[in-house]
């Protein structure tokens with residue numbers, strides 16, 4: 001049976017709402033645009049069009065995935081983050097809007113060299129380099145599959161010449177360099193909090209979300225060696241969970257970092273800890 005775009009959207013809206021999808025209307029608009037090969041803003045002009053059988057089949061398929069709580073980024077193959085579109089697969093953490101604040105804070109000071117620990121899709125590092133075309137970056141991740149996604153994103157954004165990616169257990173394979181800036185969004189979710197997360201998170205790599213310990217172990221590990229890789233007055237910026245500000249600040253204090261500040265995201269949630277290397 002043929003259906004109009006509008007009827008198809010209405011019908012699937014009920015299905016997605018029943019499945020507990022948070023922003024069903026927005027997601028359906030994007031899924032319909034994907035199905036028809038048009039821009040999302042064009043959907044309102046096409047509401048009376050009739051879906052042909054192959055379009056109907058594609059729309060049914062993508063909606064079934066979304067109802068199974070597959071993240072939008074895995075269905076569409078990308079996530080928009082900061083100013084760019086990044087390739088995203090189940091091998092990397094899905095870039096979050098709250099992480100954009102870390103990028104904005106990094107831009108508050110100049111840097112010529114930047115290291116991203118646990119780069120995943122490369123979204124933080126590549127957003128930084130895209131706006132600082134004379135800067136150079138190094139991105140590391142323990143996952144070879146993540147590194148290959150980050151490299152694809154660098155190529156897509158014409159940034160490959162500005163960046164080197166390495167498979168590395170934090171600093172283990174980082175070339176001995178003094179960076180002006182180190183950024184990291186490490187896995188920080190306490191294992192006990194994993195069950196409270198949205199169902200979409202189950203489609204992401206678990207090791208990119210939790211440290212299987214107390215949520216803080218990666219901050220401790222990074223803080224221990226970060227001085228060796230920071231230029232005098234170099235900055236270290238960590239993304240943190242909303243309740244980790246005091247604990248992460250204490251870890252940095254114990255390792256002689258200075259100017260330790262906890263900064264909020266746009267929802268006013270503590271989201272970043274910034275600090276500076278102790279040597280002048």
Ligand code: GLN
Nearest residue numbers: 185186187188189208209
């Ligand atoms: N902000 C992510 C979340 O709450 C976690 C990212 C991370 O562990 N680094 O789902």
